[in-house]
Amino acid sequence: MLGQIARRRLGLLLLLHGQQRLSNGLNGVSFNQLLSKETHRHTQSSFNTSSPISTMSLWPFSFQPRDFSLPNSSWSPEMCKAYDHYNALCDTDTENGEEKKRAPWKKLPSYNRSIKYATGGIHLSKLIQAKARLFTRNVKEQGATFEYVVFVNKEEKSCVCVFQAGRLLEGAPGHVHGGAIATMIDTVTGSLAGYLSGPIMTANLNLDYRNPMPLGSVVLIHSALDRIEGRKTFITCKVTSTDESKLYTEATALFVSISVGHLFGSRN
Numbered sequence: 001m002l003g004q005i006a007r008r009r010l011g012l013l014l015l016l017h018g019q020q021r022l023s024n025g026l027n028g029v030s031f032n033q034l035l036s037k038e039t040h041r042h043t044q045s046s047f048n049t050s051s052p053i054s055t056m057s058l059w060p061f062s063f064q065p066r067d068f069s070l071p072n073s074s075w076s077p078e079m080c081k082a083y084d085h086y087n088a089l090c091d092t093d094t095e096n097g098e099e100k101k102r103a104p105w106k107k108l109p110s111y112n113r114s115i116k117y118a119t120g121g122i123h124l125s126k127l128i129q130a131k132a133r134l135f136t137r138n139v140k141e142q143g144a145t146f147e148y149v150v151f152v153n154k155e156e157k158s159c160v161c162v163f164q165a166g167r168l169l170e171g172a173p174g175h176v177h178g179g180a181i182a183t184m185i186d187t188v189t190g191s192l193a194g195y196l197s198g199p200i201m202t203a204n205l206n207l208d209y210r211n212p213m214p215l216g217s218v219v220l221i222h223s224a225l226d227r228i229e230g231r232k233t234f235i236t237c238k239v240t241s242t243d244e245s246k247l248y249t250e251a252t253a254l255f256v257s258i259s260v261g262h263l264f265g266s267r268n
């Protein structure tokens with residue numbers, strides 16, 4: 001019964017979902033832009049300031065999912081520098097004479113459940129497997145695993161993720177586990193595909209590991225749209241050092257658009 005209600009509500013809420021939620025629920029960005037680099041380093045935890053969903057105003061839970069992609073004290077100077085660089089390119093609604101100029105870059109928020117990306121999804125996240133957590137956001141200790149932030153460029157249909165690999169991601173001694181790198185590539189290419197095409201699932205992921213990545217590294221994960229064919233969204237990806245002189249991993253990914261029912265076992 002609860003499942004049926006949740007399914008109906010999920011369908012309704014996802015109708016309201018789309019790129020708008022991903023691209024607009026980013027008011028925290030302008031807040032961040034006010035922070036100095038020093039402040040970034042000493043920010044323990046931050047919350048985004050997405051507008052409350054007025055139609056849900058009687059709902060008894062918090063309206064603001066926590067955005068885990070904001071600077072915290074575990075971020076190295078290199079991570080902060082890369083964040084500041086891309087954050088400065090983001091949409092700031094700057095006045096340009098009488099016109100407002102909108103930059104093509106946007107910072108995506110990063111919640112601890114993907115369902116929270118859907119409009120109103122934060123409420124459903126309390127109902128559907130409430131204890132589930134996004135793999136990359138399930139360790140509370142800051143800096144121990146995946147610290148990352150994704151910036152999308154809507155005009156170029158591309159994105160860049162700044163990723164700092166924590167000490168619990170070891171594979172080969174002193175280096176980042178290939179599965180952790182694959183996880184981040186899936187996450188970043190999946191975020192771009194979801195941003196461009198709505199609800200999707202990974203159908204295929206191909207990786208070439210070119211150089212070992214030292215543990216603690218800060219790297220850039222560049223993803224770009226290759227093409228869309230019907231339900232299929234093809235994405236390319238390169239993982240490099242922050243100065244882009246070193247190539248760590250290359251990848252291609254295929255995402256297939258799904259109906260919400262697919263997540264509940266229906267193929268319709």
Ligand SMILES: CCCCC/C=C\C/C=C\C/C=C\C/C=C\CCCC(=O)SCCNC(=O)CCNC(=O)[C@H](O)C(C)(C)COP(=O)(O)OP(=O)(O)OC[C@H]1O[C@@H](n2cnc3c(N)ncnc32)[C@H](O)[C@@H]1OP(=O)(O)O
Binds near residue numbers: 118204254267
């Ligand atoms: C609540 C939702 C909220 C919405 C969220 C949206 C975006 C979220 C944004 C940000 C989220 C934050 C972070 C993102 C984090 C992670 C992202 C990664 C997500 C995953 O990590 S997800 C887990 C792994 N993922 C699976 O667990 C999938 C298992 N799988 C299936 O569920 C089916 O397999 C499916 C759905 C893939 C397809 O099934 P289907 O029945 O719908 O479609 P069908 O089979 O007909 O394929 C249609 C066309 O794709 C071609 N095709 C299919 N598979 C292919 C392959 N492997 N290689 C080459 N081509 C392939 C066919 O050949 C045909 O092509 P054609 O039309 O040309 O004939």
